[in-house]
Amino acid sequence: MKKVLSIIFLAAVLAGCATPQPTVTPTLTVAATEEPTYTPVPTEKATTTPEPTATVAITPTYPVTGEGPDSYTAGVDPLTGLTVANVDLLNRRPIVVKVQNIPRTGRPQYGLTKADLVYEYYTEFGSTRFSAVFYGQDAERVSPVRSARWFDFNVVRAYKAVFAFGSAYADLYSAILNSDFGDRLVLENSTSCPAFCRVDVNTTNDLAVNTAAMKEYLKSLNIDNTAQDLSGMFFQKQAPEGGEALPSFYVRYSGSIYNRWDYDAASGRYLRFVDNKDALGTDPEEYVQLTDALTNQPVAADTVVMLLVNHEWIKYGNGSEIINMSLLGNGTAYVARDGKMYQVQWTRATHSDVISLINADGTPFPFKPGQTWFEVLGNSSTLEKSESSWRWVWMWP
Numbered sequence: 001m002k003k004v005l006s007i008i009f010l011a012a013v014l015a016g017c018a019t020p021q022p023t024v025t026p027t028l029t030v031a032a033t034e035e036p037t038y039t040p041v042p043t044e045k046a047t048t049t050p051e052p053t054a055t056v057a058i059t060p061t062y063p064v065t066g067e068g069p070d071s072y073t074a075g076v077d078p079l080t081g082l083t084v085a086n087v088d089l090l091n092r093r094p095i096v097v098k099v100q101n102i103p104r105t106g107r108p109q110y111g112l113t114k115a116d117l118v119y120e121y122y123t124e125f126g127s128t129r130f131s132a133v134f135y136g137q138d139a140e141r142v143s144p145v146r147s148a149r150w151f152d153f154n155v156v157r158a159y160k161a162v163f164a165f166g167s168a169y170a171d172l173y174s175a176i177l178n179s180d181f182g183d184r185l186v187l188e189n190s191t192s193c194p195a196f197c198r199v200d201v202n203t204t205n206d207l208a209v210n211t212a213a214m215k216e217y218l219k220s221l222n223i224d225n226t227a228q229d230l231s232g233m234f235f236q237k238q239a240p241e242g243g244e245a246l247p248s249f250y251v252r253y254s255g256s257i258y259n260r261w262d263y264d265a266a267s268g269r270y271l272r273f274v275d276n277k278d279a280l281g282t283d284p285e286e287y288v289q290l291t292d293a294l295t296n297q298p299v300a301a302d303t304v305v306m307l308l309v310n311h312e313w314i315k316y317g318n319g320s321e322i323i324n325m326s327l328l329g330n331g332t333a334y335v336a337r338d339g340k341m342y343q344v345q346w347t348r349a350t351h352s353d354v355i356s357l358i359n360a361d362g363t364p365f366p367f368k369p370g371q372t373w374f375e376v377l378g379n380s381s382t383l384e385k386s387e388s389s390w391r392w393v394w395m396w397p
Helices: 152-158 170-177 211-220
Strands: 009-011 039-040 094-100 117-122 130-133 163-165 196-199 206-209 248-252 258-264 269-275 287-289 304-317 321-324 329-337 340-348 355-357 372-378 382-383 389-393
Touching: 094 152, 130 152, 163 211, 170 211, 329 355
Parallel strands: 094 163, 117 372, 248 389, 304 372
Antiparallel strands: 009 039, 094 130, 117 130, 196 206, 248 258, 258 269, 269 287, 304 321, 304 329, 329 340, 340 355, 382 389
């Protein structure tokens, strides 16, 4: 196994040569693109602005027995375990939105604090992207929206979701159009605004999703937006027995994408700190706290799960990296909640199942009620432990 390469050339924009496109329905007019090419990412100066603190949420009395994994109290979001402010939001499909993570000039992103779930995963050339799942809350702006990758099949199928994305290279684009969720796609076109629009057209010209406007737009496209069975996650407010006290941990995907999660005891949440410059070779890492440009709140999670899954190359070499990951079956997972780290198993028996967590004896392991972030790592990734922190490093398959 090779160690992950620190790559200087990182993701900028998916732009490429025109390619023959698959047959597309009138509502799917975006053109497929070739595999991405990359330009150097500028290194930013460390900020001296005081870092924001997480907002402490007031949690109502929670059932001692928890919520899920098979049924939930009326009005409880099965993806967060929390009672929603607007019960009508649960009478729809979740919306999966592809969100950019690099270049750094595109940060802070909009809308991440409003997502129920966020998956971060390796794309290519040292970069990562997010698949953000919106259900129990709406976000008036989620951006910058970027193109799809093969990994997204796992997330869209698991949550029976509508899929909003920028585009994809030709082979992947064709596979998405011809998939079992090919009739639940949202792409930019002349009628997609206000649900899916161009914003900041005179500067960054970003794509942005307004999840609150999605209901009427999906209706206009005759897309089935009825509520789905999303059971499978188990939630308990109280922390499980066991685990190891751990105030912070690190996840490094490359010399240009690395994260730190710090436990904030006041809020009971994990604050996300991200790369502020390339840390290539022996260069030191430099972190800055990530906030949400929509809410001006820190990006934080109640549960952070490191998923160890099989990665395999679809294409590698000659300037290309195309990779896929399968979230079927089961595997090792590390779960951070309440300032402790637990080693458990993730499980997903079929394409229509959500990701669940189980103990060694097969009993459900509880997520903490609230937002969950998933860090998707390869089975060959390394874990370095110390008394004060743990560090995962993504490795080549």
